[in-house]
Amino acid sequence: MLKDDKPFRAAGQASATFDQPRAWSTPGEVTDKVTGVIFKNGTPLWWWFAFIVALGLLGLYVLMFLSIAIRGTHLWGINVPVVWGMGIVNLIFWIGIGHAGTFISAFLLLMRQHWRGAFSRFAEAMTLFAVVVAGIFPLLHLGRIELAYFILPYPNTMVLHPQFRSPLAWDSLAIATYGTVSLLFWYIDLIPDLGAMRDKAQRLWVKRIYGTAAMGWRGESRHWAALHRTAYMLAVIATPLVISVHSVIGLDFAVAQVPGWHHTIFPPFFVAGAIFSGLAMVLIFAVLFRAGLGLSGLITDAHVDNAAKLMLVTGLIVTYGYLIENFAAWFSNHDYEVALAVERALGNYAPLYWGMIIANAVIIQALWFKSVRRNNVALVIISLFVLFGMWLERFVIVPISLSFPYLESGWTTFQWTIWDVLTIVAPFGLFLVPMLLFIRFLPLLPIHETQQVAVEEGDHD
Amino acid sequence: MTDNCMHGVAAEFADSQSLMAAAKNARTEGYDDVDAYTPYYVEGLAEVLGERPGPGPYIVLAALFVGAGFFFWLQYYLSTEAYPFVIAGRPLDSWQSFTILTFEVGILFAGIAAALTMFVRTGLPQPYHPIFNAKNAELASSSRYFLCIRTTDPQFHLQKTTDFLKEQGPLNVSEVQC
Numbered sequence: 001m002l003k004d005d006k007p008f009r010a011a012g013q014a015s016a017t018f019d020q021p022r023a024w025s026t027p028g029e030v031t032d033k034v035t036g037v038i039f040k041n042g043t044p045l046w047w048w049f050a051f052i053v054a055l056g057l058l059g060l061y062v063l064m065f066l067s068i069a070i071r072g073t074h075l076w077g078i079n080v081p082v083v084w085g086m087g088i089v090n091l092i093f094w095i096g097i098g099h100a101g102t103f104i105s106a107f108l109l110l111m112r113q114h115w116r117g118a119f120s121r122f123a124e125a126m127t128l129f130a131v132v133v134a135g136i137f138p139l140l141h142l143g144r145i146e147l148a149y150f151i152l153p154y155p156n157t158m159v160l161h162p163q164f165r166s167p168l169a170w171d172s173l174a175i176a177t178y179g180t181v182s183l184l185f186w187y188i189d190l191i192p193d194l195g196a197m198r199d200k201a202q203r204l205w206v207k208r209i210y211g212t213a214a215m216g217w218r219g220e221s222r223h224w225a226a227l228h229r230t231a232y233m234l235a236v237i238a239t240p241l242v243i244s245v246h247s248v249i250g251l252d253f254a255v256a257q258v259p260g261w262h263h264t265i266f267p268p269f270f271v272a273g274a275i276f277s278g279l280a281m282v283l284i285f286a287v288l289f290r291a292g293l294g295l296s297g298l299i300t301d302a303h304v305d306n307a308a309k310l311m312l313v314t315g316l317i318v319t320y321g322y323l324i325e326n327f328a329a330w331f332s333n334h335d336y337e338v339a340l341a342v343e344r345a346l347g348n349y350a351p352l353y354w355g356m357i358i359a360n361a362v363i364i365q366a367l368w369f370k371s372v373r374r375n376n377v378a379l380v381i382i383s384l385f386v387l388f389g390m391w392l393e394r395f396v397i398v399p400i401s402l403s404f405p406y407l408e409s410g411w412t413t414f415q416w417t418i419w420d421v422l423t424i425v426a427p428f429g430l431f432l433v434p435m436l437l438f439i440r441f442l443p444l445l446p447i448h449e450t451q452q453v454a455v456e457e458g459d460h461d
Numbered sequence: 462m463t464d465n466c467m468h469g470v471a472a473e474f475a476d477s478q479s480l481m482a483a484a485k486n487a488r489t490e491g492y493d494d495v496d497a498y499t500p501y502y503v504e505g506l507a508e509v510l511g512e513r514p515g516p517g518p519y520i521v522l523a524a525l526f527v528g529a530g531f532f533f534w535l536q537y538y539l540s541t542e543a544y545p546f547v548i549a550g551r552p553l554d555s556w557q558s559f560t561i562l563t564f565e566v567g568i569l570f571a572g573i574a575a576a577l578t579m580f581v582r583t584g585l586p587q588p589y590h591p592i593f594n595a596k597n598a599e600l601a602s603s604s605r606y607f608l609c610i611r612t613t614d615p616q617f618h619l620q621k622t623t624d625f626l627k628e629q630g631p632l633n634v635s636e637v638q639c
Contacts, residue, residue, distance in 0.1 A: 027604055028604025031602065159544060161543055163540075164540055164558065164559055164562065165551070165555055165559075166558075167561075170561050170565070173565050177569040181568065185572075191585075199600070200602075211588070212588070215587070216590060218593070219499055219500060219601045220497070220583075221499060221506040221512070223583045224501070224506075224507065225506075226578075227579060230517070230575050230578070230579040233517070237568050237572055244565065251561070448500065452501045
């Protein structure tokens with residue numbers, strides 16, 4: 001197995017990439033700094049504030065979930081022909097958020113990009129929580145959540161089985177696989193750091209909790225070799241997985257014959273959009289955590305700069321997707337495709353469409369400039385625009401395309417209800433509560449990987 | 462000479478280079494039952510201590526094919542035998558649409574196999590291990606590197622082994638109780 005991956009940096013790249021003064025230079029200092037966030041610094045006031053807001057949103061989520069599960073999906077503004085509404089829009093949005101985590105932790109590991117270490121742990125945690133949030137939407141959207149197990153192939157006396165020739169039947173297993181592999185990848189990389197937490201904890205009961213979670217990790221060289229090999233194997237299988245999961249979601253649309261959906265570009269377009277929006281979320285968290293938890297020596301400007309460049313690249317792919325969508329509509333010479341493209345850009349929905357274009361294709365052009373990529377405030381604002389823009393993109397794809405079916409008398413405009421708004425806002429609670437607990441109780445950065453980089457940087461200085 | 466309630470003798474080093482040198486010397490001396498403990502992955506250390514690549518990757522590959530094969534069969538069987546359902550006159554055995562989940566389930570099996578092989582190979586979870594009794598063992602996860610020669614080694618001799626470890630330039634050498 002890949003034995004020669006000693007440096008987590010590309011060949012020829014010197015330690016000059018870290019142009020901020022580092023707060024650490026030895027492995028011991030790295031451990032002290034990362035575990036200090038949890039054991040020494042105490043709970044910052046902003047954490048409590050954020051946690052209370054997140055708990056409030058979680059309460060709203062429970063209300064929304066129970067209402068829709070018990071009273072039914074008619075609470076949403078969906079009706080014929082717009083039968084897919086917020087349940088599906090938010091499924092795509094949230095699973096897209098998750099994609100950056102796997103992309104950073106798996107794909108960039110294989111590419112030997114050592115800067116990924118600063119983000120990999122919390123981005124992977126973000127993936128896990130986002131997949132949970134995303135996975136609940138299709139169940140709600142089914143309308144009869146108590147029968148959700150019908151979508152799995154299991155022996156039953158009704159002799160009914162899922163229709164595997166439809167992409168909709170693929171989603172459940174694709175998302176379940178994604179969630180499972182992400183969890184394994186995240187946890188296996190976390191084990192040695194849980195061992196470090198155990199060793200740094202002062203109180204016995206705290207040691208016991210971390211020690212149990214670490215499964216008695218002792219840092220033996222053979223275990224390190226096994227862990228290293230397993231992490232690489234998981235990275236190798238997670239990389240095609242992350243591409244495939246959002247491709248499957250893209251196929252849900254591309255296989256249907258609705259104008260605006262029936263495009264071959266959808267799977268790659270969806271994958272780029274997913275990584276794009278996920279990187280926006282990663283950047284927001286990176287900047288906020290760095291400021292809020294005092295991690296400037298560990299998450300440097302160079303790290304953030306690299307992630308911003310990646311966001312720009314994926315954003316340009318998404319922009320290309322918008323161009324091709326309209327080109328394909330024109331080139332197909334298909335009346336309804338052309339009509340949809342015109343309605344989308346000039347009809348009732350025009351503000352949403354152009355909002356999407358401005359947020360995803362225009363504003364990100366500022367990232368060409370280094371001064372913008374190194375400006376925390378600018379980065380957070382741009383990232384928020386990207387998140388908003390990518391949410392709009394999913395709205396443009398789902399309800400707007402459905403608003404213009406082949407039967408022209410059915411053309412309509414989607415009507416919102418308060419439950420649609422709750423379905424957009426409340427899931428942030430379900431996402432932020434575990435995220436805030438994670439940064440309070442688990443090491444935010446991969447300690448062992450950062451130590452390794454620290455040692456190698458030290459050797460080169 | 463070996464004590465039943467003694468796990469071995471451990472030496473504590475300040476950096477990975479000293480540990481690596483000591484590990485190589487121990488192997489040259491003929492010690493076989495040697496363990497090293499480090500805060501992070503030190504490349505090549507396990508190989509110096511006699512680690513050979515196991516069957517892990519092949520098991521993962523096999524799991525990938527088992528999962529993929531199983532699910533392709535399942536989809537084929539369900540669509541053609543168990544619940545044949547004609548949609549727009551399309552063939553029941555349209556295998557092209559089965560390929561996606563064939564891949565996904567293969568990945569699922571491979572991922573679970575990769576995690577399981579790691580736990581089998583390392584023997585984790587293992588809440589207790591004698592090395593935790595070594596002096597400064599709690600630093601093994603942050604700043605210190607340990608080399609432990611176990612009493613089970615045929616060459617183990619309390620005095621000679623301790624002297625050997627002391628020659629390697631450690632910060633200290635301690636006896637590790639069970």
